[in-house]
Amino acid sequence: MTKLNEMTIAGARDLLAKGEITSVALTEACLSAIDGAGALNAFVHKTPEIAMQQAEAADARPAEERASLNGIPLGVKDLFCTKGVPSQAASRILEGFKPEYESTVTSKLWGAGAVMLGKLNMDEFAMGSSNETSVYGDAVNPWRDGDSNLTPGGSSGGSASAVAADLCLGATGTDTGGSIRQPAALTGTVGLKPTYGRCSRWGIVAFASSLDQAGPMTKDVRDAAILLRAMAGHDPLDSTSIESAVPDFEAALTGDIKGKTIGLPKEYRVDGMPAEIDALWAQGREMLQDAGAKVVDVSLPHTKYALPTYYVIAPAEASSNLARYDGVRFGRRAGLNQGDGITDMYEKTRAEGFGDEVKRRIMVGTYVLSAGFYDAYYNRARKVRTLIKRDFDEVFAGGVDAILTPTTPSAAFPLGSMADADPVQMYLNDVFTVTVNLAGLPGISVPAGQDAKGLPLGLQLIGRPFEEGDLLNLAYALEDRAGFVAKPPRWW
Incomplete structure (x- = not known):
């Protein structure tokens, strides 16, 4: 049988509902895994007492009162304010800060019955692409290249590392320029950046207010759909939150994408793109075509x-x-x-x-x-940003349902390998992801292959605004065709 901490949210939810496992046992398995994974430096503020209290409450809750995440243990990026728990945004300047309030997103998760395992490492104030700017030290990717410690990506590196290493069943992340999708690609996990305004930003330490968006980081696409539904919704405390109904995203996962049109933007074929990334992109095209979608070339000239x-x-x-x-x-x-x-x-x-x-x-x-x-x-x-958004609007108006691109220009690289490089070299890791934030669109990274060293590679799907259900279904079909099941060999 799969170890409890290695389960998906959907798998654990179903067994919890049947009474075959308890939230206490599930939570204890995750806490034990966290204690044994100090080398990854993913969890930076552990909350075992809170976790066990929430797990016991979840088990004691009558069946008719159990919400969608009842008893599911999650990790929380340190950018989310959590009442009475250190919330530092991985910065020394917020040392000792324990909020007297809870972010809207985490309030929704606890309201849905989820269990908080602790706070996760990240780049300081979410500024970074490798999780090397954190006051807590580097988060480490559970995947390795020989003896080299690799970056889990940034800024949500701790979230990606924890999910990939089965320390939690899912985690929250935030994405300002790729900070959910890039770490997901580098760790072989799924990362979804929702449409701007889909999830409340209230109680999340701000980096760039017109770009920041919270989203789920999970082991598969179904879990992303489950977690997004619990996180999303209008919030009067956030003036940028959109009044839009939150559909049942999981119900949208039919896998049927016949008749859908997928665009491949020629501008994303950048100079120096590794052959492995280009080949994966071509394979993604074939996978979606095999699933019944039509794939066309499109242009996003201001990319x-x-x-x-x-x-x-x-x-x-x-x-x-x-x-x-x-x-x-x-x-x-x-x-x-x-x-x-x-x-x-x-x-x-x-x-x-x-x-x-x-x-x-x-x-x-x-x-x-x-x-x-x-x-x-x-x-x-700001004017160029408007033109970038217009490019996407025109492509979608032309009948394209989603856009397929690589998520990152490379697989995970060794920690410290860019320490002395021009900062612009690090910024180039965001080349495929920043357009989505500038245009306010939803984007998802799905693990779709491995490089020659066996490290995971991801493909990105970009969807129409507030059509995450359709986007998730396309990602579900891609996930099915890719058949990515690899896990990092345990070394930590």
């Missing part, structure tokens, strides 16, 4: 401007959002010398509290918002 547009808009919004961390309102305050004034306190607190990548993005963002440069950079980037 080439996506990365520079993103790396103007995201740092600008980060500069604004992170201005509140000043040693007065939240978190730690730097030690001061006699005679230091308030400006000294601000400068020392922010210099000590923020890591190098966060400082870099704050400085870039402040620069592009400054007098004399606002129109040249920020306003121009």
Whole structure:
């Protein structure tokens, strides 16, 4: 029999409903797996007491009162505020911060009966593509290349690592430029970035408010559908939350995609694309055609401007959002010398509290918002963003139901391998994912193959706004045809 912590959400849900397993046993199996996986550094704030209380409550709940996630153990990215539990966004500046409130998304999960195992590692303030900017240290991919520790991707690296290593049945992530989909691709898991506004951002530490979106990270597509339904919904506390009915996403998983049209954007065939990625993309085309879909070539002409547009808009919004961390309102305050004034306190607190990548993005963002440069950079980037969204609108208006692309330009790379590189080299990891955030669209990464070293590779499907059900069904068909079942050999 499959070990309890290795089960899917759907599999565990069904056995819990039949009374064949208990949430307490399921939770204990996950807690034991977490305790034995210190080398992965995925869980950074463990909450075993809360987990066991929630599991016992789930088991005691009458059948007619059990919601969709009753007794299911999950991990929570450290970007989500959780009442009474450290919520640091992996930053030193939020050291000691324990919110007196719960984020809307996690409130929905606990309301659906889920169990909180703890908080998961991530890049500081979600700024990174490799989980190497965290105050907790690097999260480590359970997949390995020889003796080399590999990145699990970022910023939701801890979530991806925990799901891939069976430390939890699913996890929350956030995606600002690919931070759910890229880690999912590098760890052989499924990551879904919903339409902007589908899930509330209230109680999630902000990075770039017009781009951030919460989503599920799971072991398969069905679990993503189950978890998204519990996470989604309108929230009056979030002015960007959309009043749209939340359908039963799981019910949409028929696997029938006959008559669907899938677009392949020629602009995503970038210079220097590894042959393995190109071959996987071609295989994805064949898989969808085999499932009955029509595949056509499409053009998204402004794609080439996506990365520079993103790396103007995201740092600008980060500069604004992170201005509140000043040693007065939240978190730690730097030690001061006699005679230091308030400006000294601000400068020392922010210099000590923020890591190098966060400082870099704050400085870039402040620069592009400054007098004399606002129109040249920020306003121009906003205009290009509109053109990028228009490209997608025109493709969808032309009868295309979804767009197929690679998720990442490579498989997982060794931790530390880009430490001395130009930061732009790291930013290039987001080349296939940032357009989705700029356009506010839903996107999902599905594990679809392995490279020559046996490391997982993912394919991305991009859908129409608020049609996650259709997107999930396409991903379900792709998952079925790809038949990816590989798991990382246990070494930790």
